[in-house]
Amino acid sequence: QSVLTQPPSVSGTPGQRVIISCSGSRSNLGNRYVYWYQQLPGMAPKLLIYANNQRPSGVPDRLSGSKSGTSASLAISGLRSEDEGDYYCTSWDDSLSTWVFGGGTKLTVL
Amino acid sequence: QITLKESGPTLVKPTQTLTLTCTFSGFSLSTSGLAVGWIRQPPGKAPEWLALIYWNDDKPYSPSLKSRLTVTKDTSKNEVVLRMTNMDPVDTATYYCAHYQTANHVGFDVWGQGTKVTVSS
Numbered sequence: 001q002s003v004l005t006q007p008p009s010v011s012g013t014p015g016q017r018v019i020i021s022c023s024g025s026r027s028n029l030g031n032r033y034v035y036w037y038q039q040l041p042g043m044a045p046k047l048l049i050y051a052n053n054q055r056p057s058g059v060p061d062r063l064s065g066s067k068s069g070t071s072a073s074l075a076i077s078g079l080r081s082e083d084e085g086d087y088y089c090t091s092w093d094d095s096l097s098t099w100v101f102g103g104g105t106k107l108t109v110l
Numbered sequence: 111q112i113t114l115k116e117s118g119p120t121l122v123k124p125t126q127t128l129t130l131t132c133t134f135s136g137f138s139l140s141t142s143g144l145a146v147g148w149i150r151q152p153p154g155k156a157p158e159w160l161a162l163i164y165w166n167d168d169k170p171y172s173p174s175l176k177s178r179l180t181v182t183k184d185t186s187k188n189e190v191v192l193r194m195t196n197m198d199p200v201d202t203a204t205y206y207c208a209h210y211q212t213a214n215h216v217g218f219d220v221w222g223q224g225t226k227v228t229v230s231s
Contacts, residue, residue: 044221099159
């Protein structure tokens with residue numbers, strides 16, 4: 001059971017917009033930033049969003065992050081086949097004194 | 111360009127101590143605001159944070175694993191070493207090291223390729 005809750009899977013067709021949610025509590029998302037990672041099969045996680053809604057250089061602007069209260073979301077617009085993979089949210093948890101991760105969401109492009 | 115690479119044994123026996131080395135380039139761990147973290151990922155599961163070591167030698171550990179973990183740095187060699195004692199089959203995972211920036215709350219922005227560790231007799 002992960003501290004941060006994500007849907008196990010989401011899917012969409014090319015060009016569509018999909019949203020991946022991440023639900024936490026006051027001790028993590030409520031007080032701290034959320035980060036989003038993409039993991040392709042056999043690869044290391046790649047940072048997509050930091051500090052709730054900031055994109056590292058090289059991450060396209062069709063990806064966006066937001067946070068409200070104890071929930072966060074990652075939106076991917078203009079869905080492409082190369083977006084297929086696993087997506088994880090993470091945040092620091094003040095009560096547990098550890099970085100906590102969501103269970104991951106598998107994105108399928110139909 | 112920042113790169114990191116993990117190295118160490120692929121197979122360890124139960125009760126043994128695991129020693130992994132993270133060799134990095136493109137930054138110095140003597141630079142204020144920087145750190146190197148260790149994160150592991152069991153097969154088919156989510157990542158799990160293990161430890162961080164900051165430029166000032168501050169070393170926060172995962173509370174659930176703190177008694178088993180030691181992280182050290184050699185700034186001159188651009189290396190960070192993670193030791194985990196009393197290994198168990200549940201510790202089987204891919205172990206990653208990652209560059210961590212405190213500035214602008216960037217977090218773990220560059221990861222190594224990971225090294226797969228199996229714990230089995």
